[in-house]
Amino acid sequence: MNEKNNRILLLDSILLGVVGAFGAQVFMFFLNLVEHYSALLTAGTGAPGLPGIGGSLIQTVVHNRHFMVIAVIVFGGLISGILVYTFAPEAEGHGTDTAVRAFHRTGGLIRACVTPLKIIASALTIGTGGAAGREGPTALFSAGIGSIYATIKKSSNRERRLLVLVGMAAGLSAIFKSPIGTAIFAVEVLYGEMEFEASALVYTLLGSVVAYMVSGFFVGWQPLFTVPQNLLVTDPETMFYLLILGAVSGVIGVILPNVFYGIRDLFHSLPIAPHFKPAIGALGVGLIAIAFPQVLGGGYDWIQKAMDGQIVIWLLPAIIVAKMFAFSFTVSSGGSGGVFAPSLFLGAFLGSFLALLFHQSTAIFAMIGMAAVFGASARVPIATVIMVTEMTGGYRLLAPAALTVLLAYLLQISLVSMFNLKYKxxxxxxxxxRSFSPVHQIDELRNILSFYTPKLSLNPKRINRADLLSLLESSIPIDIPNGKQIFFGSLKNNYPKFDDDSKCELFYMKYKDAEVMAMFRDGSWIYPQCGIDLQKGDELLLMGVPDVIDRIRIDFNSVSRTFSQLGLQQQKLDRS
Structure with a gap:
């Protein structure tokens, strides 16, 4: 990328920062409007909030109006479901995942209708009492603006992907008042292992800082949560108990995704139209709220109360379980909302419980518990440590928070691997x-094909991007000049070494009568050479005449085990 393009992208990042800040305020306006009328006027329940953003920590619950509370939540889920599944099914669930999928699979392209629809559906879901967070809708809204802006500018796929990340960071920064942490989050959340989209960090940082500054003129620059300024961990005993918090958070980080997606799979299996499933999930939330009204909404006020030690110890474990199921019912059923705030809720309540149990500071343990649970369950430890520190102003706790979160993160990875769990x-x-990202592998495929350009008489840039995606995800052959095809598949069985003349021609390797152009193994592309084994599970890029390709396809799994994940997710979404 040349210097001129860099300057333009920096200006684009500033613009998206401003747009992200205003987008967050638009969403908050609609959310507050729905909360006010649905809760205060219709159900007789006052909507709580944080003092730092103009709210009150007092929640009014009229206990003889349980039926109306449930009716309002169900109504919000019903209208949200009908809107989303009629006009833009990809807007269901938590918006950050949609933006991540768009980055990896569609070159950052997000349909224009998703952006306003996500705002409306999420305001209805959360404002009527759905147990979800506001960060997902704002992230998808701002990412969608980045995608639309890139389309108007006729930007390249690479620039569009970058602008989507900038938009995501800007929206999150405006909501959470965390300019540094959200910038890192946008480049860390793309990958489950310790890898970042580092080339985008400068731009996400600029966008998130601008969004934070602009948003501050509306809601102030004070941290989202309030904690005592003299918090410090200085004794080994407290650090020992924090390690226990990290271990328990790691276990919850394993349980949470599997409960969340397990309930999602349960809703997918229900033989009814998806338009009505969010209403069923909302009914479940309403029933839980009869016993535990704390589960309603994002729960930011209750997080503050957990930090302040205002919740009795025996209630905390029960509310943790209730919130886990309530937020899963809300979002996994197809309702629109984020997963960040509910995860913070669980971490704060866990931390407060252990603090009261061990006679420690609830502020310290709740704050670090927030970071540990989300950092482990979402696999974003670095960003989460910084985000929670910025959201609370507890900068003196940065080191013990980092140690606790890393313990939770590493334990979560180990347990998921040990038990081979479906949802990680x-x-x-x-x-x-990056090796498993389709968008990066399309670039790698073009590089491989460039190597064969003299032999193929083919310009790889002229191969349609959608064809390359189908090749990677579905093993659909691509027609190339000279009457040949390119095929990609996962080998079902081991194949003997290529150490004889019938299988090797100079630098070219043969699989039966097809030429092996490259193979993907253990996260890396390997160029063929004589004297190596082909192993079961190796994914081969083959070239041959159509008859040969048809004949050998029986030796391969028809869908790539490496690159099909996001494609299969999209197929399920399309079917629903």
Whole structure:
């Protein structure tokens, strides 16, 4: 990328920062409007909020109006479901995952209708009492603006992907008052392992800082939560108990994604139209709220109360379980909302419980618990430590928070691997690293094909991007000049070494009568050479005449086990 393009992208990042800040305020306006009328006027329940953003920590619950509370939540889920599944099914659930999937799979392209629809559906879901966070809708809204802006500018796919990340960071920064943490989050959340989209960090940082500054003129620059300024961990005993908090957070980080997506799969299996499933999920939330009204909404006020030690110890474990199921019912059923705030809620309540149990500071343990649970369950430890520190102003706790979160994160990874669990993270669209991202592999495929350009008489840039995506995800052959095809598949069985003349021609390797152009193994592309084994599970890029390709396809799994994940997710979404 040349210097001129860099300057333009920096200006674009500033613009998206401003747009992200205003977008967050638009969403908050609609959310507050729905909360006010649905809760205060219709159900007789006052909507709580944080003093730092103009709210009150007092929640009014009229206990003889339980039926109306449930009716309002169900109504919000019903209208949200009908809107989303009629006009833009990809807007269901938590918006950050949609933005991550768009980055990896569609070159950052997000349909224009998703942006306003996500705002409306999320305001209805959360404002009527749905147990979800406001960060997902804002992230998708701002990312969608970045995608629309890139389309208007006729930007390249690479620039569009970058602007989507900038938009995501800006929206999150405006909501959470965390300019540094959200910038890192946007480049860390893409991958489940310790990898970042580092080339985008300068731009996400600029966008998030601008969004934070502009948003401050509306809601102030004070931290989202209030904690005592003299918090400090100085004794080994407290650090020992924090390590216990990290271990328990790691276990919850394993349980949470599997409960969340397990309930999602349960809703997918229900033989009814998806338009009505969010209403069923909302009914479940309403029933839980009869016993535990704390689960309603994002729960920011209750997080503050947990930090202040205002919740009795015996209630805390029960509310943790209730919130886990309530937020899963809300979002996993197809309701629109984020997963960040509910995860912070669980971490704050866990931290407060252990603090009261061990006679420690609830502020310290609740703050660090927030970071540990989300950092582990979403596999974003670095960003989460900084985000929670900025959201609370507890900068003196940065070191013990980092140690606790890393313990939770590493334990979560180990347990998921040990038990080979289906769901590894709250963000299903995460891929392990860049090697497993379809968008990066399309570039790699073009590089491989460039190597064969003299032999193929083919310009790889002229191959349609959608064809390359189908090749990677579905093993659909691509027609090329000279009457040949390119095929990509996962080998079902081991194949003997290529160490004889019938299988090797100079630098070219043969699989039966097809030429092996490259193979993907253990996260890396390997160029063929004589004297190596082909192993079961190796994914081969083959070239041959159509008859040969048809004949050998029986030796391969028809869908790539590496690159099909996001495609299969999209197919399920399309079917629903």
């Amino acid at each position: 993270s709250l963000y299903e669209a995460q891929v392990p690293d």
